[in-house]
Every structure is written in structure tokens, then in C-alpha cells.
Amino acid sequence: MSEGSDRTPATDGYVTPIAGLMALLFALMAGLTAQRALSGDPADAVLPVAFAIGALGALRLRQRYAAAASADPDADTTDDETA
Incomplete structure (x- = not known):
């Protein structure tokens, strides 16, 4: 059984x-x-x-998560698959 590490969490x-809404509220x-x-x-x-x-x-915080979400998710898995 695998842990399902290839799936992203729902959150x-x-x-x-x-x-973004919190930033608007604080502003x-x-x-x-x-x-x-x-x-x-x-x-x-x-x-x-x-x-x-x-x-x-x-x-x-929003910028950090947006940058992480737009990064290529396959970049980390290519090294693991070839090893």
C-alpha cells in the first residue's frame, strides 16, 4: 500500500x-x-x-503559497523515479 504521496492535499x-481575504480584511x-x-x-x-x-x-503568505502552487510539481518526482 502506498501513502498516496503523488496526490496533493485538499487544503x-x-x-x-x-x-487574500484575510489581507483585505486587515487592510x-x-x-x-x-x-x-x-x-x-x-x-x-x-x-x-x-x-x-x-x-x-x-x-x-499568499504570495508564498501562490508561488509554491505554480511551481512544477513533477520536478521533484523525476529524480526519485530514475533512481
């Missing part, structure tokens, strides 16, 4: 769109809280900055 196709929350941060106490600026960092992190 591979969901990471990229969910990370929206950063924009909604920016007015309060600009007109209030400097300590209020922490929340929009944290949301902006979260949006950038989610975009970076």
Missing part, C-alpha cells in the same frame, strides 16, 4: 484565497481605525499599524 487550493480594519488614530492620542495609532502589519503578513 492546497484554499490557502491562497483565504490569505479594511486598518483603514477604518486610521481616522481615530490620526485625530487622537498617539497610542491609538497602535491598532491601525498592527492591522497594516497583519495585512502585509497575509499578503506575503
Whole structure:
């Protein structure tokens, strides 16, 4: 019995769109809280900055998974098959 290593997990196709939606959500929350941060106490600026960092992190995660998904999946298996 084989482990089915030639099959990709079902979750591979969901990471990229969910990370994109999370980036959009974080960017929206950063924009909604920016007015309060600009007109209030400097300590209020922490929340929009944290949301902006979260949006950038989610975009970076999305880019990494999109690049991994677009890579050639047969590149690793050709070496194993010839050995």
C-alpha cells in the first residue's frame, strides 16, 4: 500500500484565497481605525499599524503559497523515479 504521496492535499487550493481575504480584511480594519488614530492620542495609532502589519503578513503568505502552487510539481518526482 502506498501513502498516496503523488496526490496533493485538499487544503492546497484554499490557502491562497483565504490569505487574500484575510489581507483585505486587515487592510479594511486598518483603514477604518486610521481616522481615530490620526485625530487622537498617539497610542491609538497602535491598532491601525498592527492591522497594516497583519495585512502585509497575509499578503506575503499568499504570495508564498501562490508561488509554491505554480511551481512544477513533477520536478521533484523525476529524480526519485530514475533512481
